[in-house]
Amino acid sequence: MEEILDLLRQNARLSVEDIAAMTKKSAAEVKAIIKKLEDDGIILKYAAIINPEKDVESKDKVRAEIQIQVTPEREHGFDAIADRIYRFPQVKSVYLMSGGYDLKVIIEGDSLQEVAFFVSGKLSTLEGVRSTKTCFILKTYKENDIVYVEDDRDNREGAMA
Structure with a gap:
């Protein structure tokens, strides 16, 4: 298998x-x-991997990583708040993390303002969210073992005269 x-x-x-x-x-x-x-739910989906730098529709999207500190719910822990978060269409990924924050969320929007409004108007106002920290993704070099940058370097050895 x-x-x-x-x-x-x-x-x-x-x-x-x-x-x-x-x-x-x-x-x-x-x-x-x-x-x-x-x-058995081991294979969930078959999908094409698109290079966002070359796809016209994806190229103009704004992606951000939001680090969220939350108060876990009694009997549900982090699962209930994660469930509320991943249901938003802007949310592409949600991870439970160790370290200085609890959840890492990757979101996508059409503009910086749209992402900022989503964080301030939707995520930050959820019950149980204590704080958020937003980092905008400027360029993707590698994701899920896929390298997105082309190697344009000249790998020929220099000749000495």
Whole structure:
């Protein structure tokens, strides 16, 4: 199963037949394994990874990381407030963190003002939120093992005269 997962992580467009050939399993076995991975919630979704620097629609978006300190709820801990936060359409990711803050939230908006309004009008006003700290993402170099910058360096060795 792990071998098939690794292949799909690298290229989710591989056909069942290609995976079968690479793993020396039958196509039926591979199909059954993939179905089980999907049914068990291990594979949640297949998606294309888009370079935000080259995509016209994504290029103009403003992304920010918000560090949030919260008061955990009795019997629900951090889960209840995280649930309220990740339901906002602007929120792309939510992480429970160790260290100086409790939740890290990645959001996306059409402008700095939109992001600022979301933080001040929506996140900061949620019951249980004690403080927020916003850091705007200026450029993405690498995310989820994908390098977004092109290597334009000339790697030829210099010649001495």
